[in-house]
Amino acid sequence: MKKIITLCLFVFAMFLGTDSANAQSNKIEVNAKAAEKTEALHKFLKFDDEQKEKVYLAVQEYTQATLDLEKAEVVKEGAVEKIKLLLEDKMKAILTEEQFERYQSFQEE
Template sequence: MKKIFTFCFFAFALLIGTQSAMAQDQAEINEKAIVKAKELRSVLKFNDSKLEQVYNAYQAYENKIYSLDKYLTSGSTEYNEVLLKTNKKLQSSIKDALGNDLYKRYLIATKQEELLEDVED
């Protein structure tokens, strides 16, 4: 009986430890996303609605990057393809959130002027 109780206790402790590690990763992702969104807000001066949309874009981006790093080998062709798609999705989401004028300012502020030509077309 003691062995069963001890085994169940350790199994439960491992289960709780695993969930807290995942929660910590999610908290770090959310923290990165809010920091980036607030940095953009301080530079571009947009409202709370746009802040939430930019935050959601960065949160989705950080989640994808986390899973990309976890499941694929860095430098592989598949990794690079998914990374490129993820970056394009982030840019698209930010453009949708900010609109054309603020997006142009965003590209200049983040030194991504090469993407500015795509916006003007």
């Protein structure tokens, strides 16, 4: 009986460890994508370091939200558009008017 309980606990611990590893992998993936996109925007828009940090955080949040939507079983209609609008609003607040216009042309490419 003790062996069965030990085996069950071991299997349960393995499931917990797998979920934790997947979560860490997702976070690394999100951070890498956000850093890559931020760097591309930095080269294109030429913003300062303070703006760069804010842009990174906005892109990181957007990337995490889109990844969560991809994994969701049920997605509300308009959720993708809402996330895009939230990113656009944040970028508009962070960037100058000229930079934001260039950002919009960058998004269209």
